[in-house]
Amino acid sequence: EENPQLTCVISGFRNNDTQGVIDFLPAVFTDATINSSTGNYSIVAKNASDQNYNFEYQNGNLEITKAILTIAVEDKERKYGEENPLFTLLYSGFKNDENELFLDELPVIGCDANENSPAGLYDIVLSSGSDKNYNYRLVNGVLSINKLTQTITFGISSEKTYGDPDFILQASADSNLPVTFESSNTDVVTISGNILTIKNAGTTYITASSLENENYYAANPVQQQLVINKALLTVKPDDFSREYGEENPQLTCAISGFKNNDTQSVIDFLPALSTDATINSNTGNYSIVAKNASDQNYSFEYQDGNLEITKAMLTIAAEDKERKYGEENPLFTLLYSGFKNNENELFLNELPVITCDADENSPAGLYDIVLSGGSDKNYNYKLMNGKLEITGVNSLAQISKLKIFVYPNPARNDLFINSEGFIRRVEIYNQSGNCILIDNNVTEKIDVSSLANGVYFIRIFTDEISVTREVIVKQ
Numbered sequence: 214e215e216n217p218q219l220t221c222v223i224s225g226f227r228n229n230d231t232q233g234v235i236d237f238l239p240a241v242f243t244d245a246t247i248n249s250s251t252g253n254y255s256i257v258a259k260n261a262s263d264q265n266y267n268f269e270y271q272n273g274n275l276e277i278t279k280a281i282l283t284i285a286v287e288d289k290e291r292k293y294g295e296e297n298p299l300f301t302l303l304y305s306g307f308k309n310d311e312n313e314l315f316l317d318e319l320p321v322i323g324c325d326a327n328e329n330s331p332a333g334l335y336d337i338v339l340s341s342g343s344d345k346n347y348n349y350r351l352v353n354g355v356l357s358i359n360k361l362t363q364t365i366t367f368g369i370s371s372e373k374t375y376g377d378p379d380f381i382l383q384a385s386a387d388s389n390l391p392v393t394f395e396s397s398n399t400d401v402v403t404i405s406g407n408i409l410t411i412k413n414a415g416t417t418y419i420t421a422s423s424l425e426n427e428n429y430y431a432a433n434p435v436q437q438q439l440v441i442n443k444a445l446l447t448v449k450p451d452d453f454s455r456e457y458g459e460e461n462p463q464l465t466c467a468i469s470g471f472k473n474n475d476t477q478s479v480i481d482f483l484p485a486l487s488t489d490a491t492i493n494s495n496t497g498n499y500s501i502v503a504k505n506a507s508d509q510n511y512s513f514e515y516q517d518g519n520l521e522i523t524k525a526m527l528t529i530a531a532e533d534k535e536r537k538y539g540e541e542n543p544l545f546t547l548l549y550s551g552f553k554n555n556e557n558e559l560f561l562n563e564l565p566v567i568t569c570d571a572d573e574n575s576p577a578g579l580y581d582i583v584l585s586g587g588s589d590k591n592y593n594y595k596l597m598n599g600k601l602e603i604t605g606v607n608s609l610a611q612i613s614k615l616k617i618f619v620y621p622n623p624a625r626n627d628l629f630i631n632s633e634g635f636i637r638r639v640e641i642y643n644q645s646g647n648c649i650l651i652d653n654n655v656t657e658k659i660d661v662s663s664l665a666n667g668v669y670f671i672r673i674f675t676d677e678i679s680v681t682r683e684v685i686v687k688q
Contacts, residue, residue: 214308215247216275221258225266237262243275248309251277251346282306282347284320286337286354293332293361293428297324300337300354306347317344324356331427332360360430363388367421367435375414375444375510376472382407386423386432395420401441414443414510443512446470448484450501450518456525457496457591458553461488466503466518472510482507488520493554496522496591527551527592528644529565530670531582531599533681538577538603542569545582545599548683550644550668551592562589569601577605579679595646597670602678617673623685626662630655634675641684642670661686 219241223232232238239261245254256273283305289298300322304313313319320342326335337354367384382404384392394404398417403410409419418436425431450466464486468477477483484506490499501518528550534543545567549558558564565587571580582599618631630636639659641650644667652659664686672681 214280216243216245219243219256219273219275221273223261227265230265235261235263235266239268239270241273245275245277249277251279253277279344279346279348280306280308281350282316282344283350283352284339284342285352286322286339288354288357289337290357290359292359293330294328296328297326297356300324302339306350308346315344316342316347318342320349320351326356326358330358332358333427334358360425360428361388363390363423363429363432365392365421365423365432365435367392367437369419369437369439371438372440372442373411374442375411377411379408379410382409382419382421384421384435388423388429388432390423390426390429392421392423395422402439411441414441416440443508443510444470444472446506446508446511446513447516448503448506448513449516450486450503452519452521453501454521454523456553457494457522458492458525460492461490461520464488464501464518470511475510480506480508480511484513484515490520490522494522496524498522524589524591524593525551525553526595526645527561527589528595528597528646528668528670529584529587530597530681531567531584533599533602533672533679534582535602535604535678538575538605539573541573542571542601545569545601547584548670548681550670550683551595553591560589561587561592563587565594565596571601571603575603577603579603595644597642597646599681600679604678617675617680617682619671619673619682619684623687624661625686625688626660627658628661628671628684629658630673631657632673632675636673636675638674640672640674642672644668662688664688 221239221241237260239258241256241258243254243256254275254277256275258270261268285303287301287303289300291298320339323338323340324335335356335358337356339351339353342349363386365384365386369382382394386392394407396402396404396417396419398415401413401415401417403412417439419439420434420436422434423432447469448466450464453462455462466484466486484503486501486503488499488501499520499522501520503515506513530548532546532548534545536543565584567582567584569580569582580601580603582601584596584598587594616633620629630639636655639652639655640648642648666687669684669686670681671684672679
């Protein structure tokens with residue numbers, strides 16, 4: 214600083230004189246200047262003069278004390294994990310255009326933070342240091358260690374299929390902090406930890422997140438779309454076979470390709486099954502078609518099944534006939550059992566051929582009426598031969614009187630046979646032409662309670678003739 218205005222005290226005046234009477238006041242000066250260092254400097258007085266007074270001089274003292282220099286450490290900031298920046302000092306109070314280069318010893322800068330220190334505020338501490346001309350006023354600073362931002366890397370296959378196994382979600386944060394996952398639609402997928410489980414087909418968004426901690430800000434979430442496609446089921450109608458003229462069977466199908474132990478019961482809408490075949494359709498193979506199935510988790514591909522319409526069994530029996538010896542054979546006629554759809558012989562493609570070895574010269578006796586050949590697109594023929602009985606002339610009167618009655622028709626438990634002659638044997642045939650009952654000891658009735666409902670042919674043999682009758686059993 215500039216020296217102060219130097220003054221002096223003069224003592225020893227007489228007659229109430231004061232300094233104002235002195236002719237020439239003393240000059241007061243010192244060697245100290247504005248640039249002088251601290252210390253004590255003499256203040257000297259001299260060259261005073263007056264007509265009444267002589268002067269003696271004593272020195273005064275000018276003490277130059279240390280100035281106050283404020284030294285503050287500049288506040289700093291850095292990111293977590295970085296080295297500390299270079300700490301710098303700010304000065305306030307230098308004199309005579311001086312700077313830190315004029316100082317004897319700078320203060321020491323210390324900070325407890327290092328590159329491993331967590332984010333937060335840390336003191337930058339000043340200590341020690343000295344100078345001959347300055348007293349230090351030390352002001353600490355603050356080091357701010359800021360949190361880092363973090364970035365998530367997350368990728369995922371954009372499509373999966375219902376029924377795929379659980380899979381691991383993979384994502385990482387450059388902070389090495391844990392990454393968590395969330396599904397926007399838990400009806401489609403659920404997530405436990407980093408394990409994703411597919412629940413249903415559909416679309417969801419998977420969000421990967423990493424939370425804030427003491428050293429990192431929360432990461433910006435990363436979202437990926439995930440589409441769960443429907444699994445594919447194969448629908449194959451079951452193959453069926455039925456006879457011509459019957460109703461179609463209840464159509465069924467097999468469905469394969471289920472996932473997660475699913476069964477047909479989970480399908481929202483089962484496939485509709487149909488065929489063009491009707492009860493009137495001719496024999497042949499008809500496609501069974503499946504369509505219109507739908508489900509939340511499955512799509513469908515369809516294969517055709519087959520309905521085979523086979524020929525029905527038509528029993529054709531030659532009706533037993535009789536004539537007298539020497540006559541021409543009668544007109545042979547056929548009996549039918551098994552027609553479908555109210556059809557009759559007019560619907561058949563080719564009737565069987567009727568032959569008999571007997572002619573008008575054949576002696577009395579029994580001759581086979583033989584059926585052969587014939588065919589039809591919708592029927593298999595079961596041919597049953599008949600009998601032509603040629604009677605002798607001498608027994609004509611007796612035979613003409615012979616009558617055979619079969620009742621009731623339809624029969625239920627017992628079938629009664631009334632004949633004027635002795636019945637030697639009774640044979641019962643089903644529609645397939647198989648003999649299912651023979652009775653060689655017939656009195657007046659036959660027990661038919663064990664027979665299933667249907668049409669049967671009963672052949673009755675007497676000593677004179679044999680006759681065939683059609684009988685219906687209805688339990």
